Amino acid sequence: MPKITVAEHAGACYGVQRALDLVQKVAREATGAIHTLGPLIHNPQVVEDLAAEGVTVVSDVPAEPGSTLVLRTHGVVPQVEKTARERGLHVVDATCPYVKRVHHAAERLQQEGYQVLVVGEAGHPEVEAILGHAPGARAVSCAAELDGIELGRRVGVVVQTTQAKPTLDAVVSELMARAGEVCVINTICEATSERQKAARELAASSDVMVVIGGRNSANTTRLATICSASCERTHHIETCDELEASWFAGAEHVGVTAGASTPTAQIDELVASIESLCTSLA
Incomplete structure (x- = not known):
């Protein structure tokens, strides 16, 4: 086992x-x-x-x-x-109160005369809501997307709460080379950062990683991507019915993580299901 x-x-x-x-x-x-x-x-x-x-x-x-x-x-x-x-x-x-914080930050930057950019996924409901609080703001998911935007002298930046810090850093680095003044309000949620760090560390020491959460969940999908970078046998599932016993063959250490929209009961069910499958392999 x-x-x-x-x-x-x-x-x-x-x-x-x-x-x-x-x-x-x-x-x-x-x-x-x-x-x-x-x-x-x-x-x-x-x-x-x-x-x-x-x-x-x-x-x-x-x-x-x-x-x-x-x-x-x-x-x-x-x-x-x-x-x-x-x-x-x-x-x-x-x-979410932390999403509200992004709304207020975007509004304040716009009121202070900054051209507002949202680092996040265009079309995601959180990003669309942020843009609605700063009419005229634009969303960019990576530094390369800045090429399609005419930048003003003063640029203000907020971030989708579930974004990864390296993505924000890359966008800001590019902006610093292009704009006269860049004001960044890092609105990445601390819970997101904690989950990403913990997932990265666990994946590095695991033979198999299982990530449970909605496939329509941006933060869960990002966790799966992070885990895949350190653990080739990473699987993203929505329900325990998707588990396959073959995933755990020969594994000595199985890591489990879950997106921010996954209740504890679903994590507990996942652990029990993995234990059951591994027992059947013994």
Whole structure:
């Protein structure tokens, strides 16, 4: 039986747990329909569980006065919240407080006259929400994308909370060579940094790494990429049903980590499933 180690920092972060607690409280107390604007978090199993409790996902602000609309952890553009309140909806803001910090930083930089750049993935809901708080801002996922942007003299930078620090460093380094003044507000979430560091260290000493979390989760996908750099036998799964016994053949040390949208119960289930598979190989 191989040794199975869970990364020191893994699984649901503060913002995710806060959102889940808020929604579960609403599910217990609300009398009308309950919706989340987009998936509450990037974890399909959690979203399915919430649906079973009557919490449905909508892609636009509904016109149902008296119903409850939960704003997802990734945040929304200001107009969306305004529209929801104008339509008479009860709005529950489950935006992660650390994401809110990025909104405020982008707004402040723009108010101070900076051209705002968001280091992050264009199209990701968190990035779209940040851009909505600083109209005219642009998103770049890497330094090479700066080639398509006409830069002003003063550039302000904020970061998607789940980005990797080396990506931010590369963008800033390139900006320093191109702009007269660069003001950087590092808004990478500490929980993200801790998870990435712990995953990197565990992968380096493991024969097999298993990363559990939604494939639509940016931070989980990034964990899998980080682990793959140190451990060739890295597998990213959403559910334990995807595990294969052959992955663990000959392994002496199996590492486990999980994205920030993965509840502890899913990690515990994963460890138990790996133990069961490895027993069958013995």
